[in-house]
Amino acid sequence: LLGADGSVRPTIFAEMSALAARTGAINLGQGFPDEDGPAAVLDAAVAAIRAGENQYPPGMGIADLRLAVAEHQKRFYGLDLDPDREVLITAGATEAIAATLLALLEPGDEVVTFEPYYDEYGAVIALAGGVHRTVPLEPPAFRPDLDRLRETVTDRTRAILVNTPHNPTGTVLDRETLTTVVELAERHDAVIITDSVYEHLTFGPEHIPLESLPGARERTIAISSGGKTFNTTGWKVGWLTAPPELVTAVLAVKQFLTYVNGAPFQPAIAAGLRLPDAYFTGIADALAHKRDVLSAGLSAAGFGVFPSDGTYFVVADAAPLGFPEGVELCRRLPELAGVVAVPLGAFSRGEYAARTASLVRFAFCKRMEVLEEAARRLAALA
Numbered sequence: 001l002l003g004a005d006g007s008v009r010p011t012i013f014a015e016m017s018a019l020a021a022r023t024g025a026i027n028l029g030q031g032f033p034d035e036d037g038p039a040a041v042l043d044a045a046v047a048a049i050r051a052g053e054n055q056y057p058p059g060m061g062i063a064d065l066r067l068a069v070a071e072h073q074k075r076f077y078g079l080d081l082d083p084d085r086e087v088l089i090t091a092g093a094t095e096a097i098a099a100t101l102l103a104l105l106e107p108g109d110e111v112v113t114f115e116p117y118y119d120e121y122g123a124v125i126a127l128a129g130g131v132h133r134t135v136p137l138e139p140p141a142f143r144p145d146l147d148r149l150r151e152t153v154t155d156r157t158r159a160i161l162v163n164t165p166h167n168p169t170g171t172v173l174d175r176e177t178l179t180t181v182v183e184l185a186e187r188h189d190a191v192i193i194t195d196s197v198y199e200h201l202t203f204g205p206e207h208i209p210l211e212s213l214p215g216a217r218e219r220t221i222a223i224s225s226g227g228k229t230f231n232t233t234g235w236k237v238g239w240l241t242a243p244p245e246l247v248t249a250v251l252a253v254k255q256f257l258t259y260v261n262g263a264p265f266q267p268a269i270a271a272g273l274r275l276p277d278a279y280f281t282g283i284a285d286a287l288a289h290k291r292d293v294l295s296a297g298l299s300a301a302g303f304g305v306f307p308s309d310g311t312y313f314v315v316a317d318a319a320p321l322g323f324p325e326g327v328e329l330c331r332r333l334p335e336l337a338g339v340v341a342v343p344l345g346a347f348s349r350g351e352y353a354a355r356t357a358s359l360v361r362f363a364f365c366k367r368m369e370v371l372e373e374a375a376r377r378l379a380a381l382a
């Protein structure tokens, strides 16, 4: 995690946001919205601060947010959860992922993820002394080869960590893939961890919560967060749902990571989770339109553009523009076009990274006028 000179190496997201700030370029690198979410959610946080909800909340999270998470899982996925034993509030999905992996892994235990993968997975598996095995998602559709998955999951596998909708590719994993994950986890007695922070941001294919599949519930730690759904990425309110004994195991670690966080933001996220269905479909519709505008701009600029069915992100190929290395394009993009993006290499390693070196991720979770301006600037590349 340290650079060659012994300093802390910033994540690619921090590095690219700093590059955008330094150059004044439009930041389509780090995935965060540039507008506030619903007023009802913001007002609830302000009200909670004014009402004095500013001290440590309970270790499991405030009861009303745990209840709101359980209600949300019932409303959208038909799942019945005990809010007192099967829901744990965390400091974002980031902490839920870290505490889960630290709780489950003994040195040498293997964790299987798809590749590319959210950078935190690799870092925390390494911190826990685990071994990270990956199954590639092949462009253009970024679907896994299920036989490859069957070969990779073995009795050494402690956990299979599945992110859908998928950052960075925008893929929404289908039922066959998720069912295969469950079968393999059962066969090899592995825990399943799901990262569904983009669960409401799909543009066609529906998000399937893996824990709703037969046989999955009793071995799944399902993770999500309020950041993407309510445009509150800086609040860091996340959660996980799991059988009581798995919640207890994760809580044992979590209490020594942050202990608790976000007292006044917890009731606000509870208010968000109780917004009417129209809110949730509305955000996906608005985002689908933004994806279309940015994807069209990237195509017009000469990129090869891959389809994105969900998340904040679209992957584009810089090779047709004469950049076989996406890293090189990302370094030069502020100067060439006044835009910042993230190379796909930040989410992969070794042979896969080499094979996909020309791919770059762009975020479209920005105001429409910002995306239109980015498209105009990118046209300079053509």
Ligand code: PMP
Binding pocket: 031, 091, 092, 093, 094, 095, 118, 163, 167, 195, 197, 224, 225, 226, 227, 233, 236, 237, 238
């Ligand atoms: N998982 C994925 C796939 C993400 O993209 C992100 C954040 N961008 C996180 C987890 C972290 O979520 P949070 O901000 O709630 O910690």
Ligand code: GLN
Binding pocket: 011, 013, 014, 029, 030, 031, 032, 167
């Ligand atoms: N998840 C966001 C992204 O992929 C931001 C993550 C971060 O800054 N750690 O861009």
